Amino acid sequence: MNIPKSSFPRVVIVGGGFAGVALAKKLSGKEVQVVLLDKNNYHTFQPLLYQVSTGGLEPDSIAYPIRKILQDYPNFFFRMAEIQQVQTSDQKIITNIGSLSYDHLVIAAGSETNFFGNTEIEKNGMAMKSIPQSLNLRSMILENFEQALLTDNLHERDALMNFVIVGGGPTGVELAGALAEIKKGILPKDYPDLDTRRAQINLIQSGDRILKEMSENASKKAEDFLESLGVQIWKNTRVTSYDGKKVTTKTDLEFEAATLVWAAGVKAVSIKGLDAQEILKPGNRLQVNEYNQVQGYENIYAIGDIACMAKEDTPRGHPMMAQPAIQQGRHLGDNLVRLLEGKKMEPFIYKDKGSMATVGRNKAVVDLKNYKFQGVFAWFVWMFVHLFFLIGFRNRMIVFVNWVYNYVRFDREARLIIRPYQRDYSRFKE
Amino acid sequence: MNIPKSSFPRVVIVGGGFAGVALAKKLSGKEVQVVLLDKNNYHTFQPLLYQVSTGGLEPDSIAYPIRKILQDYPNFFFRMAEIQQVQTSDQKIITNIGSLSYDHLVIAAGSETNFFGNTEIEKNGMAMKSIPQSLNLRSMILENFEQALLTDNLHERDALMNFVIVGGGPTGVELAGALAEIKKGILPKDYPDLDTRRAQINLIQSGDRILKEMSENASKKAEDFLESLGVQIWKNTRVTSYDGKKVTTKTDLEFEAATLVWAAGVKAVSIKGLDAQEILKPGNRLQVNEYNQVQGYENIYAIGDIACMAKEDTPRGHPMMAQPAIQQGRHLGDNLVRLLEGKKMEPFIYKDKGSMATVGRNKAVVDLKNYKFQGVFAWFVWMFVHLFFLIGFRNRMIVFVNWVYNYVRFDREARLIIRPYQRDYSRFKE
Structure with missing residues (x-):
C-alpha cells in the first residue's frame, strides 16, 4: 500500500x-x-x-x-x-x-x-447488519407482496405474507414494529386486491422477555406496544431450522413463512x-x-x-x-x-447512558440510569438522540424531513425495489 | 394474470x-x-x-x-x-x-x-437510463479514484481518472458539468494524496455543436460554461470502439480512459x-x-x-x-x-414548452418559444421546473434539501459505493 x-x-x-x-x-x-x-x-x-x-x-x-x-x-x-x-x-x-x-x-x-453455525438459516434467512443487506430485505419484503398477488393458492399466499423475526433485541423489536405499521397503514392501500389482514408478523424470543438488556418495565411495555400493533410474540421459543419456507422450533411450533429475519445474535x-x-x-x-x-x-x-x-x-x-x-x-x-506526550494512559471507564428502543409512532421505551419512561416522550427522545448521533448535517436534515413526512402522512415512500432480491419463488409452488 | x-x-x-x-x-x-x-x-x-x-x-x-x-x-x-x-x-x-x-x-x-449495434461499446461502456445503471456509474466513478490511489504507474492512474462522455445532448452535457464540478470542488479534498488536477472530462459530440436540439445561442453558451469548468469538448468526432481501456474514433484521436458513458442515442x-x-x-x-x-x-x-x-x-x-x-x-x-362517452376523439397537438439543460451551479441554458436566456436565472428556472415535475411532496422536499445543501456547501455527500460495480481492474495493469 x-x-x-x-x-x-x-x-x-x-x-x-x-x-x-x-x-x-x-x-x-x-x-x-x-x-x-x-x-x-x-x-x-x-x-x-x-x-x-x-x-x-x-x-x-x-x-x-x-x-x-x-x-x-x-x-x-x-x-x-x-x-x-x-x-x-x-x-x-x-x-x-x-x-x-x-x-x-x-x-x-x-x-x-451470528448464526451460531446454523448454515441452513444462514443460507435462507436474511441478516440486517449492513446497508446492502437492509436493501435486500426491503426488496424481498416488497417482492413477497407482489408475488402474493400472483397466486390463487391461499396457503402459498399466506406464507408470502408471513414474517418471522428471530431475536427480541432492539433490532428485532424495531423491525417488527415497523412491519406492523406497514401492515396497518400502507398495505391495505397499496394492495387493495389482496387481503393483507392475513399478513402476520411473528417475533420470536428465546428467553422469557424481549429487550432483555433493558428494565422489566421496558420489556413489558414494549410487548404491550407490539401486541397493540398486532405483532405475535413467541417467548421461550428457539428456532432450529429454516429451509426458506418452513421455520421449525424446538417444540411443535412451526411457521410457514417466506421471510425469516435473523436478529438473534x-x-x-x-x-x-x-x-x-x-x-x-x-x-x-x-x-x-x-x-x-x-x-x-x-x-x-x-x-x-x-x-x-x-x-x-x-x-x-x-x-x-x-x-x-x-x-x-x-x-x-x-x-x-x-x-x-510521554504521559501514562488512563483506564477506560464506561459511562452507561442508558438504552432505548422504538416500536412505532409515539411508542418507545427509554431506560436512563435514574429515570425510565415509555410512550410518546420516550419516542421523541429516541428520535432526538438518533438524529444527534447521525453524522453529517445533510443526513440529519434528510432523516428529519422523512420522519416528519412519515409521521404526518402515516407513510413510508421509499418502498422501492431498486435492485430486486430475485428470490426463486418456485419452491412456494411445491 | x-x-x-x-x-x-x-x-x-x-x-x-x-x-x-x-x-x-x-x-x-x-x-x-x-x-x-x-x-x-x-x-x-x-x-x-x-x-x-x-x-x-x-x-x-x-x-x-x-x-x-x-x-x-x-x-x-x-x-x-x-x-x-x-x-x-x-x-x-x-x-x-x-x-x-x-x-x-x-x-x-x-x-x-441505443448503441447502434456496437456490441463492444455496449459491453464496456456505461449507460444511464435507469436507476440501477446510474448507481453502477456512481460506484464505478468512485471506485476508479480509489483504484487510482493504488498504482504508481502514472499512465494507468491517468486512465483511471479520465472520463469520456459520448453524446452532447442534455444528458451528456449535464453529466460532464457535474463531473467537472466534482473534480474542482470535491476531489482535491477527498483525495489529497492524488493529483486530481490530472483528471479529465471529455465530452464527445458527433455534430458541430452540443445541445443541437436547442438554439445556437444555448449551444454556444453551454460550450462556454463547460469549458470554463474545464471540460474538453470534441466536436465533429465519432467514437468507433471502446475495449474498456482505449476509446477509438474515426480519426487518429484516441483516449485512454477507464470510463466511457454512452449518452449518444x-x-x-x-x-x-x-x-x-x-x-x-x-x-x-x-x-x-x-x-x-x-x-x-x-x-x-x-x-x-x-x-x-x-x-x-x-x-x-x-x-x-x-x-x-x-x-x-x-x-x-x-x-x-x-x-x-360516445364522442369523437380529438387530434393531439404538441405544445412545445421549450427545452433546457443545466451545466453547473448558476449555469444553465433555457430556450422558451419567445425568450431564450442563460446563466443564473436560467439555472433557477431549471431547478424550479424539475422540482415541479417531480412526483411526490416528500421527493420534492428531499431534492430541495439536497440542492440547497449542495449549493451552500459546494458538496455532494451521496458519494457512496453502496453496491460496488466490481469491475475487473486487471486490464489496466497490462
Missing part, C-alpha cells in the same frame, strides 16, 4: 464504524500519521438500518462518506481495504490491496450476524493473526485490558464491538452497541495522545 | 413512465378498469439520473412507488411485469407473469440506450407482435396517428418515447422527452373518456 512515510508514528485503524471514526476525530491535528481502512467508502449508522429495510429512509441518509469525515485532517489517509491478517512478528497488516506496517494498530472491525469479525485461544472471548471478541490493549500486545488495541474488556465488574465486557464503541474510540484517542 | 373481471372495458397500460402515469391519472374515477404494468414498482424521474450518478441525490428521491400514485383510484390494478408479446389476434398480451386480455391497449414502454423498446415493417419508424418507434393509435389498429395506442407521430409538420415525430410523453398521456386519457 503506497502510503508515504512520515516522521510521526503511524496509527492504523481497521474499521470506520462508531469506534474507528470517534478515534480518528480525536487524533486530528496530533503528531501521528493516521491510516484508516474500511471495506466500504462510507460509515454506516447501523441503528437505523431497519428503517431502510422498511422503506422509511433512503440508504444514503444513514451512510456518510469516510473521506468527507477526514477531509479537514492533515496527515490522514483512507484506503478502501479489507484486512486479511495481522502479522505481529514484523508489525504489518496484510489486506486485499497490499500490506502496511504500523506503529500502533487499532482493530475496530465491528461485528457481524452478533459475533465479532474474525481477525487472522489475533486468534490465539487466550485472546478470544465468547462471540469471537478480543480480550483487552482497561487501556483497550489486546491481551499480550502493547501496540495493538481493539475498540468497539470487537473488544471484550472482561473485568470483575464487566465479566462479559461492554455491550456490543454504539455507546461503548464511541466512548472507547474517544478514550483511546486521548490515551494515544497521552502516550505521544 | 388474476385481475378480476369488470363490467367496464379494460385499459391495459404498459409502462409507468411519464406517459403511462399521466394517462393513468386522467382515467381515475372513470368507467374503465385500468391495469398498469411496469417491470419496476416505481416511476423513475429520468431527467435527474445524472445527479444520482454523481452523488448529488439519493436514488430514492427521484423514484416514486407506482402503487402510491394509484392508491386513491378505485378500479386500478398494478402488476410488476415485463411485456413479452402482444397477441393482436385475440386481444391479449403475454408477460412474464401470465397473459392478460385487453379492450384498449396503451404501449408506453419508453426507450432504452436512445431507441424505443421493442414490442413483439407490434413489429411489422409498416409500423416501425427510425429508432424502433411505432407509427401512430394523431389519436396515438398504432398504425393498423383501432384499440392499440402508443404514447411517449415509443410513439412516432410522423406527420407533415413533424416528419420525425415528437422529441423523445418528458414533455411530449406527459402531454400525450393526458391527451389520450381525455380521448379515451370521449370514446366512453
